[in-house]
Amino acid sequence: MRAAVVSFPGSNRERDIVMALERASGRKPTVVWHGDAEIPDCDLIVVPGGFSYGDYLRCGAMAAHSPVMKSLKDKSSKGTPVLGVCNGFQILVEAGLLPGALMRNASLKFVCRQIHLRVEDSQSLFTNAYETGQVIRVPVAHAEGNYTADPETLKHLEDRGLVAFRYVTADGRTDPAANPNGSIHAIAGIFNETKTVLGLMPHPEDATDPDCGGMDGFGMFKSLVDALH
Amino acid sequence: MKATVHVTLKPGVLDPQGQAIGHALSGLGFAGVTSVRMGKFLELDLAETDRGKAEAQVRAMCEKLLANTVIESYRVEIGS
Numbered sequence: 295m296r297a298a299v300v301s302f303p304g305s306n307r308e309r310d311i312v313m314a315l316e317r318a319s320g321r322k323p324t325v326v327w328h329g330d331a332e333i334p335d336c337d338l339i340v341v342p343g344g345f346s347y348g349d350y351l352r353c354g355a356m357a358a359h360s361p362v363m364k365s366l367k368d369k370s371s372k373g374t375p376v377l378g379v380c381n382g383f384q385i386l387v388e389a390g391l392l393p394g395a396l397m398r399n400a401s402l403k404f405v406c407r408q409i410h411l412r413v414e415d416s417q418s419l420f421t422n423a424y425e426t427g428q429v430i431r432v433p434v435a436h437a438e439g440n441y442t443a444d445p446e447t448l449k450h451l452e453d454r455g456l457v458a459f460r461y462v463t464a465d466g467r468t469d470p471a472a473n474p475n476g477s478i479h480a481i482a483g484i485f486n487e488t489k490t491v492l493g494l495m496p497h498p499e500d501a502t503d504p505d506c507g508g509m510d511g512f513g514m515f516k517s518l519v520d521a522l523h
Numbered sequence: 524m525k526a527t528v529h530v531t532l533k534p535g536v537l538d539p540q541g542q543a544i545g546h547a548l549s550g551l552g553f554a555g556v557t558s559v560r561m562g563k564f565l566e567l568d569l570a571e572t573d574r575g576k577a578e579a580q581v582r583a584m585c586e587k588l589l590a591n592t593v594i595e596s597y598r599v600e601i602g603s
Binding site for chain 2: 351352355359388393394395397398399400401402440442443444476
């Protein structure tokens with residue numbers, strides 16, 4: 295699997311993603327700078343976390359119009375899978391590749407802790423190494439992860455099974471106390487229509503080392519390697 | 524030509540910052556503030572001299588970048 299990781303001024307999780315991808319695939323991903331006009335041919339594009347452009351105006355708003363995004367949108371429309379994590383999710387939403395919006399956490403606080411996610415669908419490029427309904431433990435670290443969408447979009451996401459992950463308790467139940475940011479329907483991550491784009495706020499890349507954070511996030515990278523070779 | 528843009532959360536969209544400001548105001552003894560909504564204010568200097576064209580330009584800017592129309596609405600005023 296040849297992966298490209300897109301980096302913006304203020305990205306700070308690109309190295310975590312690179313390490314996770316390399317652990318799973320044995321190949322070093324290419325890091326692409328935001329000002330580059332072209333993303334090289336690859337099997338997967340990842341937009342990592344961080345604070346692109348200092349979160350000016352709105353999280354992800356400036357990065358969504360970076361030169362490299364034209365190439366990303368073009369490749370995505372032709373079927374190249376795209377993964378956006380944390381700020382990467384915010385960027386994909388601002389760029390219109392995923393519906394809805396990510397608002398300030400309901401608590402107004404930056405939340406940095408381990409949370410539990412329920413895998414809502416194991417039939418995707420990103421989640422095939424998991425079971426549907428499986429609960430995994432990964433960290434979140436964000437201040438603007440409060441997912442929202444208009445009722446029509448929300449109904450569409452639910453009806454089409456496009457909710458990828460939900461915040462749950464350790465035993466897999468949705469509960470306001472298990473929702474770190476107030477996201478509607480406890481949504482932590484969503485797919486696009488074709489399930490070739492996934493955006494999520496939590497950091498599976500930071501749960502890919504048995505000595506540091508556990509291995510619950512590794513399944514996502516294993517899924518991608520198995521699906522994309 | 525100057526243009527000003529107000530960007531605010533749409534009605535019904537939860538505004539936790541506005542709520543926190545409301546709580547702080549009542550804590551300071553300002554009674555009777557029933558709601559606070561917080562937004563952004565932008566001032567633009569434009570080379571355009573035609574008011575209609577300037578407004579069309581700024582509206583396009585709002586749609587493309589300045590506002591996230593999923594959750595925000597905007598108001599444009601063209602000055603002199």
